[in-house]
Amino acid sequence: MIDPYRPGRAVISEIIEENQRIKTFVLEPLEAWPAASDQATTSAYQPGQFVMVSVPHCGEAPISLASSPQEPKLRLSVLKVGLLTSALHRLPVGAEVGLRGPYGRPFPMAALKGRRLVFVAGGIGLAPLRSVLESCLARPDDFGPLTLLYGSRTPDDIAFSADLARWQAGRQVDCRLTVDQGGPGWNGAVGLVSDLLADLQLEPEQSSVLICGPPPMIRAVCRQAAQAGVAPEQIITTLERQMKCGLGLCRHCHLDHHLVCVDGPVYTLAQLRQLEIMELG
Ligand SMILES: Cc1cc2nc3c(=O)[nH]c(=O)nc-3n(C[C@H](O)[C@H](O)[C@H](O)COP(=O)(O)OP(=O)(O)OC[C@H]3O[C@@H](n4cnc5c(N)ncnc54)[C@H](O)[C@@H]3O)c2cc1C
Ligand code: FES
Structure with a gap:
């Protein structure tokens, strides 16, 4: 049985510094994503949905998917406000994060x-x-x-x-x-x-x-x-x-x-x- 709390692994392939407090992380799933699918895919979500992003030993936070399902890679744009978002901002290209989701009701x-x-x-x-x-x-x-x-x-x-x-x-x-x-x-x-x-x-x-x-x-x-x-x-x-x-x-x-x-x-x-x-x- 799939554990709904187990995050999938994803690697940061690019970081865009949007401004002093916002970074966009371009991510590539390293394993089946979403967990229920049988292959790594970035198109299994809809605009408006979010993921729970985790950094080991720091916790998780909900972050909206900023990419569209038609784009080849996942994008998360993150404003640095506290513990988890600051930890994300410290990660370099090549680092891994955890992803659960996608969750929530999308735009119609x-x-x-x-x-x-x-x-x-x-x-x-x-x-x-x-x-x-x-x-x-x-x-x-x-x-x-x-x-x-x-x-x-x-x-x-x-x-x-x-x-x-x-x-x-x-x-x-x-x-x-x-x-x-x-x-x-x-x-x-x-x-x-x-x-x-x-x-x-x-x-x-x-x-x-x-x-x-x-x-x-x-x-x-x-x-x-x-x-x-x-x-x-x-x-x-x-x-x-x-x-x-x-x-x-x-x-x-x-x-x-x-x-x-x-x-x-x-x-x-x-x-x-x-x-x-x-x-x-
Ligand atoms: C559905 C959803 C989608 C989101 N999408 C994005 C996104 O795309 N990009 C992005 O940068 N952020 C997004 N957020 C907000 C993001 O989840 C919070 O900024 C994050 O959880 C803060 O975690 P932290 O550990 O860095 O801060 P913490 O250390 O937990 O807290 C820092 C400060 O921020 C406050 N805070 C924490 N979370 C929230 C919150 N959700 N709303 C209001 N105040 C909060 C705390 O009370 C505290 O004052 C989204 C939130 C939700 C619910
Ligand atoms: S975050 Fe747990 S019920 Fe919504």
């Missing part, structure tokens, strides 16, 4: 087909949305226009610069950036990412808004999108809770009567309103 990709997609991300929140974006770009005929509104604290905090440059150069994604605080050489927008949404000519009936970032940003953008006339079922976000098992067993991630690791982390505004956990507009 089939239901998003044909729609105009507006991605609204703050900081590291672009990680799970990158997975959706790359998945859409791999199937361009399936989706309408793609817009990304991306907010960072300062110009130095902008992460995923190589992705942003590629998406902009190919005119594949209408990328609009903003920072809370400008600085020398910054000629772009200064202000909240929710202000960028207010400036956008949304066609609310054709649009879906996908959001990931800090909770106050999620609340502001949900409210803004709802006020613009986007249906609550088409405003979709992903929530963070502290997690232990990731499997629906320990109840560490409970929220009202939900377990975010299995019932989430992806929720529509309509679902969140039923949970009555946030004043979401």
Whole structure:
């Protein structure tokens, strides 16, 4: 019988320094992944799902899959905040990590087909949305226009610069950036990412808004999108809770009567309103 807590081994094949606090780890599974499959594969997950990443003797943390299922290697983008994420940041190329998963309910990709997609991300929140974006770009005929509104604290905090440059150069994604605080050489927008949404000519009936970032940003953008006339079922976000098992067993991630690791982390505004956990507009 497969032990659900036993992590599979993966090796770090590349590290991208996104900014001073965020690194992207490109990983290659060394054994069957997910554990239930019979060969090492990177395509057995969906955008919005996460893995439990472990570093020996340091513990585990839930991290979103930032790669799309169509990409050849797994990518995890990690903000350094505490014990496990700092340990990950110290690892070199060639080091091994443990992976459990994938876990959680993904973004509803089939239901998003044909729609105009507006991605609204703050900081590291672009990680799970990158997975959706790359998945859409791999199937361009399936989706309408793609817009990304991306907010960072300062110009130095902008992460995923190589992705942003590629998406902009190919005119594949209408990328609009903003920072809370400008600085020398910054000629772009200064202000909240929710202000960028207010400036956008949304066609609310054709649009879906996908959001990931800090909770106050999620609340502001949900409210803004709802006020613009986007249906609550088409405003979709992903929530963070502290997690232990990731499997629906320990109840560490409970929220009202939900377990975010299995019932989430992806929720529509309509679902969140039923949970009555946030004043979401
Ligand atoms: C489904 C899901 C997906 C995630 N995806 C990513 C991702 O792609 N990239 C990324 O960098 N992070 C992601 N996170 C957050 C990440 O799991 C935490 O930052 C990580 O667990 C911190 O572990 P640590 O040992 O480094 O910090 P710790 O030493 O455990 O804690 C450091 C500080 O951070 C706080 N903290 C720890 N975990 C969380 C949390 N989940 N939410 C809020 N505060 C927390 C602690 O209370 C403490 O103040 C995700 C979380 C979830 C639930
Ligand atoms: S993390 Fe254990 S039930 Fe969700």
